[in-house]
Every structure is written in C-alpha cells, then in structure tokens.
Amino acid sequence: MIKCHLSRLMGEKKLKIVDVARETGLNRGTVTRLYHETANRVDLEVVEGLCRYFSCQVGDLFEFVDQPDGGNSRFDKTP
Numbered sequence: 001m002i003k004c005h006l007s008r009l010m011g012e013k014k015l016k017i018v019d020v021a022r023e024t025g026l027n028r029g030t031v032t033r034l035y036h037e038t039a040n041r042v043d044l045e046v047v048e049g050l051c052r053y054f055s056c057q058v059g060d061l062f063e064f065v066d067q068p069d070g071g072n073s074r075f076d077k078t079p
Contacts, residue, residue: 003063024049
C-alpha cells in the first residue's frame, strides 16, 4: 500500500486544501483525494508540484507500507 503524507505536511504548516490548490495551481479535487488518501493514481506533474511547494522529496510525500496480511494488491505474487 502507498501512504500519502500530504495531510501531515499540510498540518505542519497549518494549510487548507484550498490553499495548496490555489498556490500550486493543482486541481482542488486532486489535492482532496491525496489528502484523504483516496486517489488511485497520481500524475508526475502533481507529485512534482507538491514536492516543489513543500520543498520535499518524493519519499517525504509518499511511503510504501507492506501489508503482510494479504493486502489483495494486483501485484501480489500468489496465483
């Protein structure tokens, strides 16, 4: 599973979704989905825009968390 730390980054700076959307030029719906971790995919332009805005690396924004309990990912190696 991929965890998005946008809500933590925004909380540290006391930012609202509308603030990030306006200041980065990103779609508000995109920022909302990332904030609530409901996004299924993310364009690289969005990742770049957020990394530039927060002066962070991709690894500060996203984290891979292994789910040993059978997370039912389409990438699971079980048939």
